[in-house]
Amino acid sequence: MAMGLFRVCLVVVTAIVNHPLLFPRENATVPENEEEILRKMQEHQEKLQLEQLRLEEEVAQLLAEKEALKQAEEEGQQQSESYTAWNLWSTLCMILFLIIEIWRQDYQDTLFPECPAGDEDELSGLGGAPLKGLPLPNKATLDHFYEHCIRSATGDAxxxxEFVEGFVDDLLEALRNVYSRNTDMEMEDFIGVGSMYENWQVERPLQCHLYVPFTPPExxxxxxELWCSSLSVPLDRQGYGQIKVTLADGDPLGCACSKTKLGEDMLCLLHGKSGGVQPSGGGGDEMKDLLCSRETSHLxxxxxxxxxxxxxxxxWRRIAHKYEFDxxxxxxxxxxxxxxxxxSGKFMPFILTPVIQCNDSDLYFVPQLPKEAHRGPPASGTDWFLSFAVSERQFLRMIGKALPEDACHLSCLQIASFLLSKxxxxxxxxxxxxxxxxxxxxHLLLSRQAADWKASQLGVRLQELFRFLERSLQEKKLHHFFVGNxxxxxxxGLPEVVRRAEPINLFRPFVLQRTLYHGTMDFFYEMLRNAPTLISEYSLHVPSDRASPPPKAVAL
Incomplete structure (x- = not known):
């Protein structure tokens, strides 16, 4: 009860204290400040609205950044997973390649070990199976094979x-008499090249290869024009050159029509009456269009x-009556x-090739591609193949003087060539x-000491030749001996431009032709596998000298 009275009294006192008549407000008498207050309140409200908009923009921006961050994290996680997988795969591939490379190096070390003379080396086998060394017969069998199957077969070389050279001398002299030396090409003395003149030919029948240099008339x-005199030469033109016909004074026109009055029976070397290329004098109708390519000054x-x-x-028609053969x-x-x-039916083949000397060197340009070079055909008819055959003969002769008297270098080449032929x-x-x-x-002659080529080292040097050849086949790289060496x-006396040139890869066709390469590798390993049997059989049963059937011929 007392508590209730206390509450009533508290309410009454509060009402009296807050009555406006008893305690009036101070600002009740200044109504003129109301507009200012309203203005301030409006400004404050506008500030609040602006602040609210700013806050909403910041919140939206934060939400957008959060969403972008979340998406980036998801993408980063995916990339990280793929990157981790790629790194794992790359690592595995690298490890695999490293293992293969280590195996290859170890395998090649076993194929081509640096062992002293007399030790047998290992060669890779057919079909990936190792073939331990080239299982040559013993030295006595190998010597017997060489004496009876190679030396005796080439004894009449x-x-x-002598017979071919005597006949060719007579033939060239008759050729010089057919044409005038003042108006036609001048033939010089022949030069013997190739295996017959390097004393290592084994194929039957024996065949002489003779170069006949010729020069133009005045x-x-x-x-x-050497191929290597230019900085940029296509790979398919390496080893070729061109022959430009000029006046003796170096006139680039290469034509004397405007400077020399030609007779009615004379034709310009470059330009005939019909505008084509014809020789000068004495050639007749059958000699038209024979020297330069049309509209050029290149042979x-x-x-x-x-x-x-x-x-x-x-x-030949002038001297045929002197001989009892065709x-x-x-x-x-x-x-x-x-x-x-x-x-009697027997025949004797030989090759006469017209060549042009390259300046004053032992290099010659030949008009057809030697089959042994195994290079692609020339790009055009004006491309001439640069032959080092004379230089090769000179080098073998020079190096032979420094080797022991019974050196086995040519014997080694003869046996390898014999196996290749068979x-x-x-x-x-x-x-x-x-x-x-x-x-x-x-290449081996430059890398070995002279004492390494004694006759007793024939078997070792033969194995080394096949090891070198195998490694070159595996790498598809065999550099020309003279170019860039x-x-x-x-x-x-090689021209400086030849010495400075980039080396020519004789095995470049293997890089371009996969089928040819695999066929050659199979051929090579088959030859190695058959070598012991061939040597043993031929050393026991010396075959009779039978000439191979002659090819079809066209009578002159």
Whole structure:
């Protein structure tokens, strides 16, 4: 009860205290400040609204950033997962490649170990299976094989060379008499090249290869243009050059029509009456279009060969009555290939090739591509192949003087060439040629001491030749011996532009032709596998000297 009275009294007192008549407000008498208050309140309200908008924008921005961050995190997680997977795969691949490379290096070390002379080395086998060394027969069997199957088979090489050289001398002299020396090409003395003149030919029948240099009549001259004199030469033109016909004074026009009055029976060397390329004088209708390519001053290789064939035919007709045999063109795909056919049915092939000397060096431009080089055909008829055959013969002669008297370097090359020839007859041709074998031997001659080529080291050097060849086949790289090789003695007299040139890869066709490469590798390992059997069989049963059947010939 007392508590209730207390509450009533508290309410009454509060009402009295807050009555306006008893305690009036101070600002009740200043109504003029109301507008200012309202204005301030409106401004404050506007500020609040602006602040609210700013806060809403910040909240929206924060939400957007949060969403973007979340999306970025998701994408980053996905990328991280893929990157981790890629790193794992890359690592595995790298480890695998490293294992393969280590295995390859170890495998090659077993194939080509640096062991002392006399130790047998390992060669890779056919089909990936290792073939421990080249299982050559013992030294006695190998020596017997060489003496009875190679040396005896090539014993008549000297007589063959003498006979062919005597006949070619007579043929060239007749050719010089057919044409005037003042108005036609001048033929110089022949030069013997190739295996017959390097004393290592083993294929039957024996065949001489002779170069016949020729020069133009006055007032013309030949100006060779080496492929390596240019900074940028396509790979398919490496090893080729062009021959430009100019006046003797270096006139770039290369034509004397405007400077010399030609007779009615004279034709310009470059331009004939019909505007085509014709020789000067004495050639007749059959000698038209024979020297330069049309509308150029460069010699056309095929036109030169056509002219040379016609010249040989006319020369033979002048002397045919002196001989008791027939002369015919041999291989139709090799211009200059000739074949002497005796009445007994035997024949003797040889090759005459017209060539142009490269300045004053031992290098010569040949109009057709040697088969042994195994390079692609020339890009045009004005491309001439640069031959090092004379330099190779000179190098073998020079290096032979420094070797022991009974050196085995040529014997090694003969046996390798013999095995290559026999395997070619068994399984057909391949990308390997005897020129590759000779190139390998030339490289080895520069890398070995003279004492390493004693006759007793024949088996070891033969294995080393095949190891070098195998490694070159695996790498698809066999550099030309002279081009870009700074180890070649300066006494060889090579042009400086040849010494500074980039090396030519003789195995470049294997890089471009996969089928050819695999076929050649199979051929090579098959040859190695058959080598012991061939050597043993031929050393026990010496075959009789039977000439291979002659190719179809076209009579002159």
């Amino acid at each position: 000297t007589r063959t060379r 007032p013309y001259s030949f100006r060779p 056309d290789a095929m036109q030169v060969m056509k002219w040379f064939q016609v010249a040989l035919t006319r020369a 002369l015919a063109f041999g291989q139709l795909d090799t211009p200059g290939s000739l074949r002497i056919k005796f009445r 395997q070619s007859r068994l399984s057909g041709p391949s990308g390997l040629h005897s020129y590759h074998l000779k190139t390998v031997l030339l 700074h180890k070649v003695p300066e006494a060889m």
